[in-house]
Amino acid sequence: MxxxxxxxxxxxxxxxxxxxxxxxxxxxxxxxxxxxxxxxxxxxxxxxxxxxxxxxxxxxxxxxxxxxxxxxxxxxxxxxxxxxxxxxxxxxxxxxxxxxxxxxxxxxxxxxxxxxxxxxxxxxxxxxxxxxxxxxxxxxxxxxxxxxxxxQNSRPLRIGEKIKALRTDFKPTLRALAEHPLFNIAGGRHKSRDANWNLAGLFFKAVYRDDPFNRHEYDFLEGFLRSTQYDETKAQRAMDLCRRLMNYERTVFQVAEDKELLSRDDLGSARLMKWVFTALLVLSDKFALSGRELSVAQGISAYWKSKDAEGNDEWTAYLNSGRTGRIDTREVKACLEQMVNRLLIESAAPPLDAQRYFTPQQRVEIFDLSHDMCASCGTQISRRNFHADHIVPYRKAGPTTVPNGQALCSACNRRKGGSFDPLLVTPAST
Ligand SMILES: [Zn+2]
Structure with missing residues (x-):
């Protein structure tokens, strides 16, 4: 004390x-x-x-x-x-x-x-x-x-200011990331350098810990920045990957702005920035995204516009959970799954390992064979939220082919043990 x-x-x-x-x-x-x-x-x-x-x-x-x-x-x-x-x-x-x-x-x-x-x-x-x-x-x-x-007249520090104020070995890394030009693209709301510290911290944590999800943003980030044993090599790798993803995201946002796929206001949304970053993180080591900036921008735009459409249950659940002041991991995940699916569909990005992951064409065929129903529980599914699942799991030598594929709803996919299958956040867990 x-x-x-x-x-x-x-x-x-x-x-x-x-x-x-x-x-x-x-x-x-x-x-x-x-x-x-x-x-x-x-x-x-x-x-x-x-x-x-x-x-x-x-x-x-x-x-x-x-x-x-x-x-x-x-x-x-x-x-x-x-x-x-x-x-x-x-x-x-x-x-x-x-x-x-x-x-x-x-x-x-x-x-x-x-x-x-x-x-x-x-x-x-x-x-x-x-x-x-x-x-x-x-x-x-x-x-x-x-x-x-x-x-200071009882004005509490903003999250970004708090993060900036932490004594942590990661500070030089965060400082470098907080100065990344990605944060300048939106012009409007993202002028605040303090907000950039917060975003940079979240991005870094997502890569360093391979853990893009959290309930209470600041507490999680603070805990991470305080407690993690600083591993210089790992931090450098995470920093490099962060930079690569942020550069890609920036290019995609620029394309989206040039083609008027997203408004300046949308581009300034911290939530959009975070989710696109996470989606890219999930996809980047499994699918070949480079050269697909325009179609990825279209995917983001399609997702961002669809979130307000009626019948987007994932988004409604997410908003309801947000209203209680808690962002439940499951709801955040469900929305992210949607975005990831959208990006995969729109970008038609080929998997880096076609033995392991379904190609966009296979995914379309698997969905077309599903009659819009989850193969396990019969829930209605859609192109934007289904999971292409291996009937015989990949780890049990099930081939990545349409006959060994089935469309599942998120819940059944989770029950089956795939955390984000086929887009596992943590590789090789199925
Ligand atoms: Zn199901």
């Missing part, structure tokens, strides 16, 4: 810590600073000159060791960022002033005097001013973020 100690430190103390590189004015949860006006800066300097008190500065203590292995405390500024920045800039004004106000030229304004122009005695007095500082020890990262956000 965390605790804090209240103490006083002089401006000189804090300036020294900062000079030693021990003060981080911009921990990840800090939002971009709203620039203080000159007026506010002058007032702060004046407050100090008059030796008037100011509010407490909150520093989160990060224990580190220096190069000689000696323990040394570092500090993340949780509250007081603007005040400290102002004080430090007053002591040594930045050399190129475009972003900073007139530290040097404002002598005559408001009776303000630059630090360098103060008498020695007044410089010393300024340095001896005592700041009230609360040092935070041993709080969990999440707690520090909450402390920060409560100080």
């Amino acid at each position: 965390g605790d804090f100690e209240l103490d006083k430190y002089t401006i000189k103390n804090l300036a020294e810590w900062h000079q030693q590189g021990r003060v981080n004015l911009n921990p990840e949860y800090q939002r971009l600073p709203d620039a203080w006006s000159d007026r506010m800066r002058y007032d702060l300097v004046d407050t100090i000159s008059q030796v008037w008190p100011m509010g407490v500065i909150l520093l989160n203590v990060i224990p580190r060791v220096d190069e000689d292995n000696v323990p040394v405390e570092h500090y993340d500024v949780v509250d007081g960022q603007q005040r400290l920045r102002t004080i430090l800039e007053y002591l040594s004004p930045p050399e190129s002033p475009p972003s900073s106000p007139s530290w040097a030229i404002s002598e005559r304004k408001e009776g303000f005097r630059p630090y360098k122009k103060l008498t020695q005695a007044r410089q010393t007095r300024f340095g001896e001013y005592k700041l009230a500082v609360a040092l935070l020890h041993d709080y969990e990262e999440g707690e520090v973020q909450d402390i920060f956000s409560r100080l």
